[in-house]
Amino acid sequence: MYSEIIPTHLKHILSLNLRRILGNAGLNYNKLQEVRLRCNQPLILYYDNQEFYSSEEQGLHKRLEQAYIVTHRDIHETMEYVSNYSFYAFEEEMKQGFITVAGGHRVGITGKVLMENGKIKNIQYVAGINIRFAHEVIGCGQQVFPYLLKGKDCSDGIYNALIISAPGAGKTTLLRDVIRMLSSGAEGVTVGVVDERSEIAACYLGVPQNQVGIRTDVLDACPKAIGIPMLIRTMSPKVIAVDEIGGEKDVEAIRAGIYCGCAFIGTVHGTSFEELQRKPVYKKMLEQNLFQRYIVLSAKPQICKICSILDEKGEELLEC
Amino acid sequence: MLKTIGFVLIFISGSGMGLRASYNLQLRLEQMKQIQGILLKIKGELRYSHQPMSMILNHIAKNTAAPFSCILEQISETLELHNGASMSEIWRQTIEEYKDKVYLRKGELQLLSEHGTILGYLDKELQMNQLDLQLVQWNRMIEQSELELQSNAKLYRSLGVMGSILTIIILL
Numbered sequence: 001m002y003s004e005i006i007p008t009h010l011k012h013i014l015s016l017n018l019r020r021i022l023g024n025a026g027l028n029y030n031k032l033q034e035v036r037l038r039c040n041q042p043l044i045l046y047y048d049n050q051e052f053y054s055s056e057e058q059g060l061h062k063r064l065e066q067a068y069i070v071t072h073r074d075i076h077e078t079m080e081y082v083s084n085y086s087f088y089a090f091e092e093e094m095k096q097g098f099i100t101v102a103g104g105h106r107v108g109i110t111g112k113v114l115m116e117n118g119k120i121k122n123i124q125y126v127a128g129i130n131i132r133f134a135h136e137v138i139g140c141g142q143q144v145f146p147y148l149l150k151g152k153d154c155s156d157g158i159y160n161a162l163i164i165s166a167p168g169a170g171k172t173t174l175l176r177d178v179i180r181m182l183s184s185g186a187e188g189v190t191v192g193v194v195d196e197r198s199e200i201a202a203c204y205l206g207v208p209q210n211q212v213g214i215r216t217d218v219l220d221a222c223p224k225a226i227g228i229p230m231l232i233r234t235m236s237p238k239v240i241a242v243d244e245i246g247g248e249k250d251v252e253a254i255r256a257g258i259y260c261g262c263a264f265i266g267t268v269h270g271t272s273f274e275e276l277q278r279k280p281v282y283k284k285m286l287e288q289n290l291f292q293r294y295i296v297l298s299a300k301p302q303i304c305k306i307c308s309i310l311d312e313k314g315e316e317l318l319e320c
Numbered sequence: 321m322l323k324t325i326g327f328v329l330i331f332i333s334g335s336g337m338g339l340r341a342s343y344n345l346q347l348r349l350e351q352m353k354q355i356q357g358i359l360l361k362i363k364g365e366l367r368y369s370h371q372p373m374s375m376i377l378n379h380i381a382k383n384t385a386a387p388f389s390c391i392l393e394q395i396s397e398t399l400e401l402h403n404g405a406s407m408s409e410i411w412r413q414t415i416e417e418y419k420d421k422v423y424l425r426k427g428e429l430q431l432l433s434e435h436g437t438i439l440g441y442l443d444k445e446l447q448m449n450q451l452d453l454q455l456v457q458w459n460r461m462i463e464q465s466e467l468e469l470q471s472n473a474k475l476y477r478s479l480g481v482m483g484s485i486l487t488i489i490i491l492l
Contacts, residue, residue, distance in 0.1 A: 084400075085439075086372035088366065088443070088444045
């Protein structure tokens, strides 16, 4: 019954109890955003932008007293399935507090953090799990795409572009769709992606789970500063895409990549072009006109909502 | 004429039983060495690859002879099912299913069943140390089995032949 609603690979990461409860709830998978498991606390789901409790008999509801209480067994069993009985294989991911599973869904983990020499060694006694379901927004890059091209199509050249947005506004979703559009079709170009946090392509065992196009090569879980020169040397990409440019090393690697003739598309946290100009890390990058297009996203309420598209001087090409 | 055929049959079956007992000892030793090889491969994969255990076991199964190839494949497939059983339960149940297809004795089967309890943990070093400990136990068992093979293989064959001859003499 529930396998028709929840895809099998998702069903398989939940404990048997939770599978049964979610199965009986008759969910529309496309509206399911998060499942939150906290030891000895009610099972909470974020569904269609609302918070719900769930229980075996009642399905989705808002009555706390009737909510299913998540047990330690549920957490342990779910963790076994998420890691495919192989915690050691996800050691590095667990240090970052999340594991990406098949389908690109992200499983966040909390518990007792063990430190060694000032660094996280691992997370012991996992007591909280947040399963965030990845929903691609195919086609959200349509509006932006023409502004990235120097001519009629990709073969005429691509501008270096930076997507600026606050967290949760859809910059990675937009970047992913732009990558897909650049890489797909008869006129597509080779795109290299350095996916440091596995958010763009959501690779599982090295294979992209999200649609990133037929000419896209992904270096998964690789730091940008290391991955960019590696991609240039090995895969000769026409375009390199990176998410969340954050430090001096990232900027230096991008500058070197641009000098090698690659076009760059990246994202940064921010709310406006002016805000970036005030941040020391980006100020020099902007002064040197490394990027020719700035796409600013609205903070709320719609995901990937374009606020404006600017050129290298900060002048508006499009205002929404 | 019938008597002669009967004696020949007694001789063939008696000798055959001796040969079979001796061959079983040989097979037991070979299977123990196979298990040792499998554990070494698991240890190597744990050290150098970051693949989940189901993939590691499936990969090793492809380069292993039956019945262990079937055992590893079945464990790997069951792990992928996520059916509510733990790694150690899946491992133990599979060994239990295949116990009649291996030539191991009770203690050896017990040790083989225990391997599932040490795999899959976060701490790779711990798993490798545990595997080392179990490999030491297998080494000891293999040495004993080799000694047993040397001393008993000939004995079983001779007993088979001599036993059948003795039976024929008694019947005469």
